[in-house]
Amino acid sequence: MNALPDAEALVPRLAAELAPRVTAASAMVGLYTGGAWLAERLHAALRLEQPLGLMDIAFYRDDYAAQGLKHDPKRTRLPFAVEGRDLLLVDDVLYTGRTVRAALNELFDYGRPRSVALVVLADRGGRQLPICAQHCGAQVEVPEGMRLRLKRDPAGRLRLELERAA
Amino acid sequence: MRILIRGGRVVDPASGRDATGDVFVADGRISQAAGEADRTIDARGLVVAPGLVDLAARLREPGYEYKATLESEMDAAVAGGVTSLACPPDTDPPLDEPGLVDMLRRRAKALERARVYPVGALTAKLAGERLTEMAELAEAGCVAFSQANAPLPDTQVLWRALQYAATYGFPVWLRAEDPWLARGGVAHDGEVATRLGLPGIPVFAETIALGTLLELVRATRTRVHLCRLSSAAAVDMIRAAKKERLPVSCDVGIHHVHLSDMDLGFYDAHCRLEPPLRSQRDRDALAAGLADGTIDCAVSDHAPVDEDGKHLPFAEAEPGATGLELLLPLALKWGRERGLALAATLARVTSDPARVLGVASGRIAPGAPADLVLFDPEAPWRVSAQSLRSQGKNSPFLGYELAGRVRATLVAGHVVFEQP
Amino acid sequence: MQRNPQLNAHGELQHLLSIEGLPREILLQILDTAESFAGVTEREVKKVPLLRGKSVFNLFFEPSTRTRTTFEIAAKRLSADVINLNIAASSQSKGESLLDTVANLSAMQADLFVVRHNASGAPYLIARHVKPHEHVINAGDGRHAHPTQGLLDLYTIRHYKKDFSRLVVAIVGDVLHSRVARSLIHGLTTLGAPEVRVIGPQTLIPAGVEALGVRVFHAMRAGLEDCDVVVMLRLQNERMNGALLPSAQEFFKHYGLTAEKLAAARPDAIVMHPGPMNRGVEIDTPVADGPHSVILPQVTFGIAVRMAVMSIVAGN
Numbered sequence: 001m002n003a004l005p006d007a008e009a010l011v012p013r014l015a016a017e018l019a020p021r022v023t024a025a026s027a028m029v030g031l032y033t034g035g036a037w038l039a040e041r042l043h044a045a046l047r048l049e050q051p052l053g054l055m056d057i058a059f060y061r062d063d064y065a066a067q068g069l070k071h072d073p074k075r076t077r078l079p080f081a082v083e084g085r086d087l088l089l090v091d092d093v094l095y096t097g098r099t100v101r102a103a104l105n106e107l108f109d110y111g112r113p114r115s116v117a118l119v120v121l122a123d124r125g126g127r128q129l130p131i132c133a134q135h136c137g138a139q140v141e142v143p144e145g146m147r148l149r150l151k152r153d154p155a156g157r158l159r160l161e162l163e164r165a166a
Numbered sequence: 167m168r169i170l171i172r173g174g175r176v177v178d179p180a181s182g183r184d185a186t187g188d189v190f191v192a193d194g195r196i197s198q199a200a201g202e203a204d205r206t207i208d209a210r211g212l213v214v215a216p217g218l219v220d221l222a223a224r225l226r227e228p229g230y231e232y233k234a235t236l237e238s239e240m241d242a243a244v245a246g247g248v249t250s251l252a253c254p255p256d257t258d259p260p261l262d263e264p265g266l267v268d269m270l271r272r273r274a275k276a277l278e279r280a281r282v283y284p285v286g287a288l289t290a291k292l293a294g295e296r297l298t299e300m301a302e303l304a305e306a307g308c309v310a311f312s313q314a315n316a317p318l319p320d321t322q323v324l325w326r327a328l329q330y331a332a333t334y335g336f337p338v339w340l341r342a343e344d345p346w347l348a349r350g351g352v353a354h355d356g357e358v359a360t361r362l363g364l365p366g367i368p369v370f371a372e373t374i375a376l377g378t379l380l381e382l383v384r385a386t387r388t389r390v391h392l393c394r395l396s397s398a399a400a401v402d403m404i405r406a407a408k409k410e411r412l413p414v415s416c417d418v419g420i421h422h423v424h425l426s427d428m429d430l431g432f433y434d435a436h437c438r439l440e441p442p443l444r445s446q447r448d449r450d451a452l453a454a455g456l457a458d459g460t461i462d463c464a465v466s467d468h469a470p471v472d473e474d475g476k477h478l479p480f481a482e483a484e485p486g487a488t489g490l491e492l493l494l495p496l497a498l499k500w501g502r503e504r505g506l507a508l509a510a511t512l513a514r515v516t517s518d519p520a521r522v523l524g525v526a527s528g529r530i531a532p533g534a535p536a537d538l539v540l541f542d543p544e545a546p547w548r549v550s551a552q553s554l555r556s557q558g559k560n561s562p563f564l565g566y567e568l569a570g571r572v573r574a575t576l577v578a579g580h581v582v583f584e585q586p
Numbered sequence: 587m588q589r590n591p592q593l594n595a596h597g598e599l600q601h602l603l604s605i606e607g608l609p610r611e612i613l614l615q616i617l618d619t620a621e622s623f624a625g626v627t628e629r630e631v632k633k634v635p636l637l638r639g640k641s642v643f644n645l646f647f648e649p650s651t652r653t654r655t656t657f658e659i660a661a662k663r664l665s666a667d668v669i670n671l672n673i674a675a676s677s678q679s680k681g682e683s684l685l686d687t688v689a690n691l692s693a694m695q696a697d698l699f700v701v702r703h704n705a706s707g708a709p710y711l712i713a714r715h716v717k718p719h720e721h722v723i724n725a726g727d728g729r730h731a732h733p734t735q736g737l738l739d740l741y742t743i744r745h746y747k748k749d750f751s752r753l754v755v756a757i758v759g760d761v762l763h764s765r766v767a768r769s770l771i772h773g774l775t776t777l778g779a780p781e782v783r784v785i786g787p788q789t790l791i792p793a794g795v796e797a798l799g800v801r802v803f804h805a806m807r808a809g810l811e812d813c814d815v816v817v818m819l820r821l822q823n824e825r826m827n828g829a830l831l832p833s834a835q836e837f838f839k840h841y842g843l844t845a846e847k848l849a850a851a852r853p854d855a856i857v858m859h860p861g862p863m864n865r866g867v868e869i870d871t872p873v874a875d876g877p878h879s880v881i882l883p884q885v886t887f888g889i890a891v892r893m894a895v896m897s898i899v900a901g902n
Contacts, residue, residue: 056622058622059622059623059626059634059635059636059897060634060635060636064636064901065901067901068598068898068900068901068902069619069636069897069898069901070901072615072618072619072622073618073619073622074622075621075622075624075625076622076625077625105635106634109629109631109633109634110629110630110631111630355793356793356794357793357794357797357798359792359793359794360792360793360794360795360797360798361606361768361797361798362706362707362730363706363707363727363728363729363730363731363765363768364706364707364728364730366792366793368793432590432591432707432710433706433707433710433711435711474683477683477685477711478683478684478705478711479684479703479705479706479707479708479711479727479728480705480706480707481705481706481707481728482705
């Protein structure tokens, strides 16, 4: 099994990759929880002018009928106008693509952005929808029955971890 | 027909006798002699006791045939070991005409099951205004006069009714409840009703009316039987009244010595009863009062209600529980819990109510009517819509397992129910 | 002891019938979820697709425009289809029985029943008879419970006061007939409010209410002393001029909330009312419209709270 990439090392590389495309008007939206942590780091590194947006996709998931409202949703806050905006949507792990689908639907209920680019720390493949990331830290192979998660320690350091899927 | 009941545990509460032995039945009576029997019933392992005397069982005829019929309820009675029952006057029309009483008695007699003693209406239509022709009704077969659960708020009418009954020596059976204090109430006025948001009937609705009745008894010396005590305070008042030697007796519904308002749970409409189930303290006082004899006897207060009547929000549901088939097992349960001897337990549903009713049944002695019940005190059975013969399946004990199974019932020397 | 019919075998909320008997965790889950829905109501597209394709039947046996409207708004914001049935409470002898009505609607593929009825316990009866995928929300049953009102009151209190563990809350008025009061009392005691008071004349305080965990006051000023939250209950017309109270005027003099009486409470106390208000009976206009009053925010919070309740039960 390959060792997992070092999340801390990936953050500055992603920031460097994004730097050429951001403007004063660009805005960033991080998806709870791992995507929000990553977005906080990138937002600071890129010194974006627009305040950081944070989104919970709980009300847009496609598995409500089977799972119900499982965890306590957090409040989505987008402190900028979405209309006409170039947006960077940030998540920690890209897998089936359903989370991103839900996030796009929610974003469009706020307004019509000019563009949305997807930024992820890790892509583990296994897509079930036609979704891809414009900026990706690393491709990661995940063994059957495992989940790839982003963790943050009390000092704020990020690391990728594998855990058994529920 | 001559029947020998052999080898059973013969319990006669009136004399206190409790011993294995034989009982011989001839010509409808308990007989001294043995001799040739036409039939022998093997009663080994069973208790042989006087048939139960139930002072309050509604047969729903005339008028309420959709709830139950005379036939189904009489079947239920003997299946429950009840050989004599008094039925309240709250039929439709109420039992305020001799013709109605006569018809009821004839119909019951023709079915050849338990003995039925009609209780006549005290006032016409139970409306609490005009007295009924009590002498006529007594001639037609009424053993007492009552308002059932209908109020009689006009105390002057109440006074006159008691005086009139006393003239002929007729007993009057009344449930003490002040109709204004009870108005709108459906549960005991206390913590449970407050939590459930149900309008309550305070204890003093009973005690105020009871005080009034006892005062009138002092004045008229009418023989009054207080029906369905519900509170500890009422038991205390009766205790004092008996000490004073007032001509009063009283009963308690068998459900009320077991259940309290806690049993309402999440609005179980099967616990919607009149009077309401009160606090645990009241329940315990009723159970103790029945044990020490302050309360003369327990009754089933049998009230079959159809499903539609119970599938309603609590306050809208019809009050009442089916009881003829539960009187024996629930009485046994009460006796066990209080550590009473079997004879003492059974007294409260045999010899004591027989005394109140003024009938010769309720005891096992030579010459007494051969009204008997043979039962297995330990045999368990589950209370369910299938196991109940009454058309009323409404019981707070649905789904419970109770001990005490009737194997055979005899009335006037005939076997009217048998279950191996 | 019967299992709490509100919770399914996994201990999840499948019906909301009463705040009483709900564990603290579930109450907090509802309040926290409502918090997230509050954001939805502030943006332009005020809908989320959570209950799309689901049918919500508003079964109101007791008329009510405002509660029914807030449930309708909440359901529509969850993208559910809403059908309103205003059934005047009919007696047993005429019309359909309660259970027959529910059975008929069930046959029309209902998912959620929002029920208001004048008989305490009616929603429990319904909940016992619905199919496994159907959910019941109690919008008020007799004088027993009004759990969504209790929850939005809790939400409001948490919004302004943050910490329940230090609060003194007074509930004033017709507690005897109030389902709002009962629900709020259960919620506050479950969430750890150290002192909950009821204030009213003896005729309007139910028997054994102390057993719910409250202190009873008959004198308003004493009862309001050092209160953080004052909840005024609506006094219904039929209670006045009868055997319970002689007149609205006398009630207002002793139990109506005015600035002068409110001065006994803490300076930062909030004033709440479930609505609709009888101005000049339980509360006067300067207080109702004044700086302590959070009566209008209560209404706004009510939508988010009802969205939270519906989305939690419908998913279990």
